[in-house]
Amino acid sequence: MEFLLPALVxxxxxxxLAAALTVAERLLVNYGVCKLDINDGDREFDxxxxxxxxxxxxxxxxxxxxxxxxxxSCGYCKATVLSxxxxxxxxxxxxxxxxxxxxxxxxxxxxxxxxxxxxxxxEDFLNVKQFAATVSEMKTLTHDMVEATFALDxxxxxxxxxxxxxxxxxxxxxxxxxxxxxxxxPPSDTEHVQIVxxxxxxxxxxxxxxxxxxxxxxxxxxxxxxxxxxxxPDVEVVCVGGGSGMAPLxxxxxxxxxxxxxxxxxxxxxxxxTADVFEELAKKHPNFKIVYALSEPEEGSxxxxxxxxxxxxxxxxxxxxxxARQAFLCGPPPMIEAVMNVLxxxxxxxxxxxxxxx
Amino acid sequence: MSEISPFLIxxxxxxxxxxxxxxxxxxxxxxxxxxQVDTALGLGAAVIFVTTMTTAINYGVYHFVLVPLGLTILxxxxxxxxxxxxxQFVEMFVxxxxxxxxxxxGIFLPLITxxxxxxxxxxxxxxxxxxxxxxxxxxxGGGVGWMLAIxxxxxxxxKMGYSNVPRPFRGVAIAMVITGVMAMAFMGFAGMVNIQ
Numbered sequence: 001m002e003f004l005l006p007a008l009v010x011x012x013x014x015x016x017l018a019a020a021l022t023v024a025e026r027l028l029v030n031y032g033v034c035k036l037d038i039n040d041g042d043r044e045f046d047x048x049x050x051x052x053x054x055x056x057x058x059x060x061x062x063x064x065x066x067x068x069x070x071x072x073s074c075g076y077c078k079a080t081v082l083s084x085x086x087x088x089x090x091x092x093x094x095x096x097x098x099x100x101x102x103x104x105x106x107x108x109x110x111x112x113x114x115x116x117x118x119x120x121x122x123e124d125f126l127n128v129k130q131f132a133a134t135v136s137e138m139k140t141l142t143h144d145m146v147e148a149t150f151a152l153d154x155x156x157x158x159x160x161x162x163x164x165x166x167x168x169x170x171x172x173x174x175x176x177x178x179x180x181x182x183x184x185x186p187p188s189d190t191e192h193v194q195i196v197x198x199x200x201x202x203x204x205x206x207x208x209x210x211x212x213x214x215x216x217x218x219x220x221x222x223x224x225x226x227x228x229x230x231x232x233p234d235v236e237v238v239c240v241g242g243g244s245g246m247a248p249l250x251x252x253x254x255x256x257x258x259x260x261x262x263x264x265x266x267x268x269x270x271x272x273x274t275a276d277v278f279e280e281l282a283k284k285h286p287n288f289k290i291v292y293a294l295s296e297p298e299e300g301s302x303x304x305x306x307x308x309x310x311x312x313x314x315x316x317x318x319x320x321x322x323x324a325r326q327a328f329l330c331g332p333p334p335m336i337e338a339v340m341n342v343l344x345x346x347x348x349x350x351x352x353x354x355x356x357x358x
Numbered sequence: 359m360s361e362i363s364p365f366l367i368x369x370x371x372x373x374x375x376x377x378x379x380x381x382x383x384x385x386x387x388x389x390x391x392x393x394q395v396d397t398a399l400g401l402g403a404a405v406i407f408v409t410t411m412t413t414a415i416n417y418g419v420y421h422f423v424l425v426p427l428g429l430t431i432l433x434x435x436x437x438x439x440x441x442x443x444x445x446q447f448v449e450m451f452v453x454x455x456x457x458x459x460x461x462x463x464g465i466f467l468p469l470i471t472x473x474x475x476x477x478x479x480x481x482x483x484x485x486x487x488x489x490x491x492x493x494x495x496x497x498x499g500g501g502v503g504w505m506l507a508i509x510x511x512x513x514x515x516x517k518m519g520y521s522n523v524p525r526p527f528r529g530v531a532i533a534m535v536i537t538g539v540m541a542m543a544f545m546g547f548a549g550m551v552n553i554q
Contacts, residue, residue: 006429013419013436017443024447028454087461114457 034084035116036060043126047113053079054108063128063221064121065167069177070109077108084117128221129155131166133193135216142272144199145244147184148209149192150218157190162255163227163248163328163354166193168220170208179205182248182330182356183223186255193220198244227252227354230326233260238318238327238348240339242270242310245330248356252328257285265289268317270310270335272296291317311338318346329355364495366551367488371499373547377475378507379540384475388508388537389530391466398512401466402505406498408448409476412441413497416480417490430484437480445471475504486553511536 031049036056038044047056054070054077057063068074075095081104088096092107111117133150140146152158160183167178185194200206212218229237229252237256239249249267256265266289282288293306293313306313310331325348329336336355343353377383384405391401416437424430449467453460470476479500483493514536523532 005427006432009423009427009429010432010435010439013423014439017439021443021446021450024450028450086457089461 031114034113036113037116037118038062038126039120039123040118049113049115051113052109053081053085053106053111053113053117053119056113057108061130062121062126063130063167064108064125065178065180065224066109067167067178067180068109069175072107072110075107078105079108079111080104080120081106081111082118082120084113084115085111085119086114122226124224124226127159128224129158130219130221131155131158131193133218133220135212135214135218136192138212138214141196145196146199146210147194147196148212149185149194150220152191152193153217158193158223159190160187160223161225161227162187162229162252163356164223164225165248165356166195166220166222167224168195168205168209168218170205172204177204178221180224181205181209182225182251184247184250186251186258188255188258193222194247196244196247196250225356227328227356229255230352232324233263235324235326236264236266238266238268238314238325238343239329240268240310240314240327241330242335243331245356248330249328253281253288257281257288261285262287266291266318268310268314269293270295270313270331289317309338310335311342314339315342315345318342325352327353329353331357333357362492362553364491367492367553368495368499368502370551370553371496372503372506373544374550375553376503376507376544377478377500378504379537379544381478382541383478384473384504387466387469387473388504388511389533391469392508392512392533393515395509395512395516397466398508399505401469402501402508404448404466404470405473405476405504406501408441408445408470409479409501409504410494410498411448412437412444412476413479413483413493413500414490415440415444417483417493420484433481433484434477437477441476441480442471475500507537507540510540 029050033046034049036045036047043060043062045056045060047059051059052070054064054066057079064077064079066074066077068076070077072091078096078100085104085106088101088106089110092110093101095107096105131152132154133152135148136151137149138146139149163182165180165182167180169176169178181195181197183193184196185192195209197206197209199210227248237252239252241249246269249269253265253267256263262285264287265285268291270293272295279290282290291306291313293308293310295307306316325346327343327348329339331339336357340353340355371377374380378385378388387401392398419436419440420430420433424432424436445467449460452467479497483496488496511533515533518532527535
């Protein structure tokens with residue numbers, strides 16, 4: 001009794017406080033139904049007031065990128081709020097540049113819907129859908145990289161451009177989180193989505209994917225991303241990447257070779273050991289050139305190719321400064337920066353370079 | 359129960375027994391949010407409101423629930439729970455009825471939950487066995503005292519932007535030195551009224 005009473009009394013007080021707060025929430029946090037207008041009347045929804053803009057969008061089946069589950073820590077869920085968003089909050093400021101703040105960009109997870117609200121988001125986001133899919137194949141590529149293939153269930157087809165990515169939902173102790181992965185399967189395969197994932201020690205998303213097995217069900221939204229392949233077959237495609245950056249590049253290369261078997265295309269890839277995915281393709285397509293740069297060739301192996309940094313190999317092997325080129329880069333920020341410099345010296349214009357940092 | 363008039367307690371809580379400068383309670387938000395006078399005023403106002411109200415609520419909970427049941431040992435966690443719930447309530451209320459104030463105070467309200475000055479005021483009220491009105495006066499005075507201290511130091515820190523502070527002292531270090539000097543200055547009020 002002597003121990004039970006304090007516990008009961010404290011529990012009772014907590015229940016009382018919680019009940020009072022719940023009642024207060026019902027009465028106070030009730031903003032009725034608000035109008036959500038996207039891209040000047042392109043889409044209009046009625047949403048419940050009082051929730052965040054991000055959850056109102058998700059509820060209306062409009063998916064914008066977000067990785068942290070609405071806690072305001074990833075800074076991905078940017079949307080331009082034209083009216084009805086209230087002033088900028090201190091929790092958003094660190095994620096926005098001055099230019100973005102001036103043009104009204106906000107983090108959707110921090111904006112609360114209290115009145116009719118008008119927003120602008122990139123047209124592409126309106127094509128984003130939520131997919132339910134089943135794992136159809138898990139392939140181990142290296143000791144820490146797997147290639148996961150998902151067969152789409154609902155909706156059954158996906159329309160994507162080469163180099164776009166999906167946001168996969170992974171469970172975590174603090175609720176589901178979203179992680180972005182580039183699609184490695186080409187757009188012509190509309191029934192599958194394939195991703196390449198490197199295991200990050202302690203990573204929520206990569207651990208989840210590495211532990212998937214065939215038949216498991218997954219859920220993701222997509223496609224996102226602004227990679228846009230030039231349709232002119234005379235433009236040479238240059239892909240530069242490292243590690244698990246292969247996924248979007250593989251997608252771009254497969255697409256290029258599928259549509260234009262004779263198009264000039266080259267892959268510069270930094271890795272520990274050569275991946276043999278592309279050797280077959282290189283034999284079939286004379287204009288597809290691969291340069292691997294191994295970071296640590298095995299002792300005594302007969303590797304006669306490039307070693308060291310990929311941007312140096314690129315500098316040595318990319319010939320002719322005048323050729324029309326489009327470049328796709330995927331890798332860690334220092335690599336992207338070094339490769340951008342090389343490309344600039346070779347006369348590739350900024351708008352023809354697409355990159356994905358991770 | 360002491361027989362001091364509530365008004366004297368109010369004055370004492372502001373000057374002679376300033377919760378921050380005499381007891382050094384509520385230092386975390388004091389050091390974190392004292393870079394600009396505007397924000398210091400905002401946080402100070404929120405603290406005044408919450409200390410006054412929670413002291414009154416905690417007085418009721420303590421004397422009408424905990425004392426009759428002989429559970430005064432629970433005072434610490436119960437007070438914390440009451441303060442946390444009250445802050446939540448205030449946040450909802452302000453958001454609903456004054457969006458402008460909400461955006462001004464917005465991020466400060468949650469900070470108050472963990473401001474130990476507020477728990478300190480409630481505990482002093484018990485230790486010094488104040489009556490209800492004495493408690494409310496002490497709560498209000500404690501809040502005003504805290505606001506006075508944070509606004510003073512925010513003014514000083516703003517001015518300090520123009521002075522050449524030796525490098526090892528920049529930031530929080532010099533703020534703590536100033537707080538110490540200010541605490542000594544406030545000792546000049548000692549003896550004016552005595553509430554202990």
